[in-house]
Amino acid sequence: MGNIDESFFQETEHRPKQSTIEAENIPLIDLSPILTSDSFNSSSEITNLVAEIGDACQKWGFFQVINHGVPSTCREKIERASKEFFLLPTEEKRKVSRDEDNPLGFYDTEHTKNVRDWKEVFDFVVENPTLLPASHEPHDMKLMELKNQWPNFPNNFREACEEYAQGIEKLSYKLVELIALSLGLPSKRLNSYFKDQTSFMRLNYYPLCPIRDLALGVGRHKDAGALTVLAQDDVGGLEVKRKTDGEWIQVKPTLDAYIINVGDIIQVWSNDRYESIEHRVIASSMKERFSVPFFFNPSHYVMVEPLEELTNEGSPAKYRAYNWGKFSTTRNLSNFKKLNVENVQIYHFRNGDL
Numbered sequence: 001m002g003n004i005d006e007s008f009f010q011e012t013e014h015r016p017k018q019s020t021i022e023a024e025n026i027p028l029i030d031l032s033p034i035l036t037s038d039s040f041n042s043s044s045e046i047t048n049l050v051a052e053i054g055d056a057c058q059k060w061g062f063f064q065v066i067n068h069g070v071p072s073t074c075r076e077k078i079e080r081a082s083k084e085f086f087l088l089p090t091e092e093k094r095k096v097s098r099d100e101d102n103p104l105g106f107y108d109t110e111h112t113k114n115v116r117d118w119k120e121v122f123d124f125v126v127e128n129p130t131l132l133p134a135s136h137e138p139h140d141m142k143l144m145e146l147k148n149q150w151p152n153f154p155n156n157f158r159e160a161c162e163e164y165a166q167g168i169e170k171l172s173y174k175l176v177e178l179i180a181l182s183l184g185l186p187s188k189r190l191n192s193y194f195k196d197q198t199s200f201m202r203l204n205y206y207p208l209c210p211i212r213d214l215a216l217g218v219g220r221h222k223d224a225g226a227l228t229v230l231a232q233d234d235v236g237g238l239e240v241k242r243k244t245d246g247e248w249i250q251v252k253p254t255l256d257a258y259i260i261n262v263g264d265i266i267q268v269w270s271n272d273r274y275e276s277i278e279h280r281v282i283a284s285s286m287k288e289r290f291s292v293p294f295f296f297n298p299s300h301y302v303m304v305e306p307l308e309e310l311t312n313e314g315s316p317a318k319y320r321a322y323n324w325g326k327f328s329t330t331r332n333l334s335n336f337k338k339l340n341v342e343n344v345q346i347y348h349f350r351n352g353d354l
């Protein structure tokens with residue numbers, strides 16, 4: 001990762017604590033009631049599952065799922081391919097580096113809130129190509145095509161990534177349907193927003209960190225999209241900000257489970273019934289760590305706003321509509337070029353006096 005420079009140093013209040021709270025874990029939800037059928041029936045098992053999901057979204061914004069239907073072989077394959085890729089010499093990885101023209105591929109200097117993360121990543125889009133606005137300027141309607149770049153090694157890398165993405169996409173739709181039901185909506189209410197999805201997948205590698213008290217694997221942030229489905233290995237390090245008291249809580253690894261979190265878009269759609277929760281990753285000086293988040297994102301042309309069914313005179317919309325594509329492009333640009341624009345956030349679209 002080159003020389004250790006101060007760009008990795010977190011401000012004192014954001015550095016990891018010496019001891020972590022392990023008393024409680026985020027809810028663990030068994031998805032077996034939906035494994036067998038494509039459409040949800042109205043059995044009591046499904047009703048209970050929907051209630052559990054609703055509770056978890058409200059209390060934590062995070063939960064883990066087991067019996068999710070994604071074959072474990074698919075996950076093992078991408079985890080192996082990811083390890084093999086990141087263990088390649090840096091010059092080899094840089095052959096597929098992200099640059100100003102292509103935001104996809106390998107990248108080892110990402111900053112979260114202007115502090116460098118102790119990690120390396122490889123990003124690819126789920127729909128290849130994916131359309132997004134070319135510029136963050138509000139009136140520039142030009143679109144750009146994001147295209148994946150694949151490394152030559154390991155040789156099954158692309159196949160492992162594509163197969164895994166397909167499995168997780170299926171799971172993401174099911175989760176969005178369960179979340180819709182938990183909000184009292186028809187199960188497919190949100191599906192059409194993802195027709196030309198801008199979802200992307202990231203392979204994260206967190207190398208050993210000699211300054212784990214000063215740096216973070218990923219600094220505190222919220223996910224901007226609709227929903228994140230994360231595979232973490234058995235090392236641990238993900239921390240979630242507990243809503244009740246703001247404490248950082250470790251998400252203990254559970255074998256073959258996925259960690260799900262509500263992103264900013266579901267917060268807005270639900271008019272704040274569900275909140276997108278801050279999370280971060282602690283670096284380790286003992287064990288390197290790998291994780292794979294899937295960011296389930298709508299089409300670029302979707303205007304994100306509180307759902308009509310969830311607002312009324314008594315509880316008016318808390319946000320003005322914003323265009324997802326412009327939001328996403330502004331984020332990408334400010335992350336990459338360190339533009340002198342404030343990192344766009346959903347609270348910029350919040351209505352006053354509510």
Ligand SMILES: O=C(O)CCC(=O)C(=O)O
Nearest residue numbers: 204218232238281291293
């Ligand atoms: O690696 C992890 O556990 C989480 C990573 C994360 O939050 C992200 O990439 O948005």
Ligand SMILES: [Fe+2]
Nearest residue numbers: 221222223279
């Ligand atoms: Fe995240």
